Amino acid sequence: MTTLLELDHINKDYRIRGFLDRSTLHAVKDVSFSLEVEKPEIFTIVGESGSGKTTTARMILGNETPTSGHLRFMGEDVAAIRSRAERLKFMARVQPIFQNPFEAFNPLTTLDYFLFATAKRFLGLKDQANIEAATDRALNHVGLSLAEVRGRYSHELSGGQLQRIAVARALIPEPKLIVADEPVSMVDASLRMSIVNLFRDLRDTLGVSIIYITHDLSTAYYISDRVIIMHRGDVVEAGDAKTVLGHPQHAYSRALREAVLPPDPVAARRIIAQRMASAKAAEARQPG
Amino acid sequence: MLAVVETKPASVEAKPVLRVEGLKAYYQMNYFGVRREVRAVDDISLTIKRNEIYGIAGESSSGKSSLIKTIAGAITPPLRVVEGSVKFDFGGKELDVYAERPAMKAARWKHLSYVMQGSMNVLNPVRKVKHAFHDFAFKHMGLSEQDFRARVESHLQRIGLDPRVLEAYPHQLSGGMRQRLTIGLATVCEPEFIIADEPTTALDVLVQQDVLALIKEVQQRLGSSIIFVTHDMTVHAAIADRIGIVYAGRLVEEGPTIDVFERPQHPYTAHLIASLPRIGDTKKRIALPGKPPNLADPPSGCRFHPRCPLAIDKCTRENPPLVPRQTGRVACWRAGEVEAA
Ligand SMILES: Nc1ncnc2c1ncn2[C@@H]1O[C@H](COP(=O)(O)OP(=O)(O)O)[C@@H](O)[C@H]1O
Numbered sequence: 278m279t280t281l282l283e284l285d286h287i288n289k290d291y292r293i294r295g296f297l298d299r300s301t302l303h304a305v306k307d308v309s310f311s312l313e314v315e316k317p318e319i320f321t322i323v324g325e326s327g328s329g330k331t332t333t334a335r336m337i338l339g340n341e342t343p344t345s346g347h348l349r350f351m352g353e354d355v356a357a358i359r360s361r362a363e364r365l366k367f368m369a370r371v372q373p374i375f376q377n378p379f380e381a382f383n384p385l386t387t388l389d390y391f392l393f394a395t396a397k398r399f400l401g402l403k404d405q406a407n408i409e410a411a412t413d414r415a416l417n418h419v420g421l422s423l424a425e426v427r428g429r430y431s432h433e434l435s436g437g438q439l440q441r442i443a444v445a446r447a448l449i450p451e452p453k454l455i456v457a458d459e460p461v462s463m464v465d466a467s468l469r470m471s472i473v474n475l476f477r478d479l480r481d482t483l484g485v486s487i488i489y490i491t492h493d494l495s496t497a498y499y500i501s502d503r504v505i506i507m508h509r510g511d512v513v514e515a516g517d518a519k520t521v522l523g524h525p526q527h528a529y530s531r532a533l534r535e536a537v538l539p540p541d542p543v544a545a546r547r548i549i550a551q552r553m554a555s556a557k558a559a560e561a562r563q564p565g
Numbered sequence: 566m567l568a569v570v571e572t573k574p575a576s577v578e579a580k581p582v583l584r585v586e587g588l589k590a591y592y593q594m595n596y597f598g599v600r601r602e603v604r605a606v607d608d609i610s611l612t613i614k615r616n617e618i619y620g621i622a623g624e625s626s627s628g629k630s631s632l633i634k635t636i637a638g639a640i641t642p643p644l645r646v647v648e649g650s651v652k653f654d655f656g657g658k659e660l661d662v663y664a665e666r667p668a669m670k671a672a673r674w675k676h677l678s679y680v681m682q683g684s685m686n687v688l689n690p691v692r693k694v695k696h697a698f699h700d701f702a703f704k705h706m707g708l709s710e711q712d713f714r715a716r717v718e719s720h721l722q723r724i725g726l727d728p729r730v731l732e733a734y735p736h737q738l739s740g741g742m743r744q745r746l747t748i749g750l751a752t753v754c755e756p757e758f759i760i761a762d763e764p765t766t767a768l769d770v771l772v773q774q775d776v777l778a779l780i781k782e783v784q785q786r787l788g789s790s791i792i793f794v795t796h797d798m799t800v801h802a803a804i805a806d807r808i809g810i811v812y813a814g815r816l817v818e819e820g821p822t823i824d825v826f827e828r829p830q831h832p833y834t835a836h837l838i839a840s841l842p843r844i845g846d847t848k849k850r851i852a853l854p855g856k857p858p859n860l861a862d863p864p865s866g867c868r869f870h871p872r873c874p875l876a877i878d879k880c881t882r883e884n885p886p887l888v889p890r891q892t893g894r895v896a897c898w899r900a901g902e903v904e905a906a
Pocket residue numbers: 291292302303304324325326327328329330331332333
């Protein structure tokens with residue numbers, strides 16, 4: 278087995294300057310996990326906002342250096358990558374997908390131009406025919422083609438199409454790992470499923486591993502192979518996704534699991550009625 | 566101390582508090598002499614009863630925000646009402662939003678409150694929370710400064726917030742507290758009608774149920790009506806009494822929440838419900854084929870026909886009207902055949 282990515286006791290602290298004092302914020306605390314080359318998987322990081330998911334993603338992408346611990350990609354310490362060429366090679370193999378597809382694209386340039394630039398930069402292609410072929414190939418993986426995208430601006434396309442193009446852009450350098458930070462939190466259920474289905478296809482057909490960051494437990498359950506649950510920088514539970522999300526053990530994971538509303542009006546109403554009753558009971562206990 | 570919910574005579578009770586008729590609202594733009602029209606709200610009729618929570622669902626860009634913005638009378642160019650009307654009935658007094666603008670303005674915020682999409686941002690980051698309440702509600706309540714403050718404080722207490730938050734800046738509060746504040750702002754005038762766009766979308770999962778319970782509690786206590794938009798079907802399942810499903814600027818189905826979830830009549834609704842993931846179930850969910858429609862150049866006939874598994878020739882030519890069916894209304898030439906599909 279070859280290790281694709283290894284997080285080895287990773288910590289990230291931020292120095293916070295307050296009004297009068299300074300303090301240290303432990304954004305990520307002692308996180309360890311690894312992914313194998315031979316076993317492409319969807320590895321999910323679940324947690325509420327502020328739990329350290331984005332900080333972890335930024336460290337994996339090499340955009341942030343751990344305060345302590347080692348982060349290795351294909352056996353190499355990411356923090357030790359110095360030369361421009363080495364860095365570009367690393368970036369080609371670990372690609373990000375961001376949350377808001379509308380912000381990911383410059384509104385003033387056409388989308389094909391943006392995709393071509395990615396092909397030139399990471400694949401070192403010069404010949405326009407090769408550039409277009411590589412772009413078209415990546416677009417085909419997400420169910421689009423260059424013919425459909427050529428000359429279009431981001432505002433001319435729907436959020437779902439843009440999210441697909443964002444995935445296609447990430448595929449151009451033929452990465453081994455994709456880091457998707459909350460890629461579906463802004464979209465409706467149908468589109469959400471089409472994007473996570475796409476991740477599953479990429480894993481199965483291209484052998485790409487995906488780090489899927491989300492606070493949505495339902496899609497996490499649906500597509501993940503393994504999951505870690507983060508709470509204030511700590512990993513509170515980790516393991517097989519169906520086991521952890523289906524039968525969470527840690528109190529925080531259980532609270533998250535119980536916070537998921539079922540897509541069923543009878544059950545969902547019962548939950549809300551219980552919440553209303555307990556709020557009322559709490560109010561009655563309060564004097565005045 | 567409990568607020569007494571005013572009981573209305575039966576005749577008033579039966580009359581809808583909101584009546585939207587044949588409403589068309591388009592974005593009309595002119596780019597260097599080229600006219601472009603986005604038909605975001607295209608011939609929508611609906612009524613909302615007193616004491617009712619009505620949820621509007623649909624995919625992004627289907628026109629949900631445009632619709633409730635138009636209902637709230639809060640539109641600005643290039644969005645314009647092209648046809649139809651929006652009428653409220655506040656205690657027997659009719660208010661035609663697009664016919665009597667001055668009257669509407671005067672009466673609006675006393676009876677009606679509108680919480681925009683992303684409204685956690687209505688809280689100005691550089692001003693204390695109390696200023697938001699003052700700006701939003703003081704004029705409409707006709708109270709002295711002192712009484713106003715007391716009223717706001719007791720209102721906040723009621724929705725589970727310490728009145729000291731009034732002296733805080735928004736960034737000092739958690740997301741859940743800010744969301745509670747937004748609900749506090751929307752309800753402090755005790756409006757009869759509340760309009761909210763994606764009120765829970767930016768919310769942390771752990772506080773979502775409490776916020777929904779709070780919305781429902783306030784609504785029941787005030788006896789108000791709510792129309793809200795969200796793409797999150799689980800939120801509709803939790804609090805909506807009725808749901809309206811919007812596709813490409815049109816209402817394609819409407820009915821009591823439980824019926825819509827259990828017996829969807831329109832193929833689009835059936836798809837929406839079937840695509841919802843559930844923990845414990847990994848059965849593959851099929852995404853809708855094809856592209857979302859372009860509202861500047863919508864498909865002919867039924868706008869859903871290019872993506873519809875049940876489409877027949879008639880669907881490509883004739884727009885199906887929204888007609889009563891079972892406990893609700895549906896606009897589909899093959900309504901009710903989805904179960905067989
Ligand atoms: N550049 C930074 N400087 C200081 N604090 C930061 C910085 N980036 C993130 N944080 C803090 O680290 C914690 C984790 O943040 P983040 O990784 O963004 O969480 P998540 O993505 O799970 O919402 C938060 O408390 C956040 O405020």
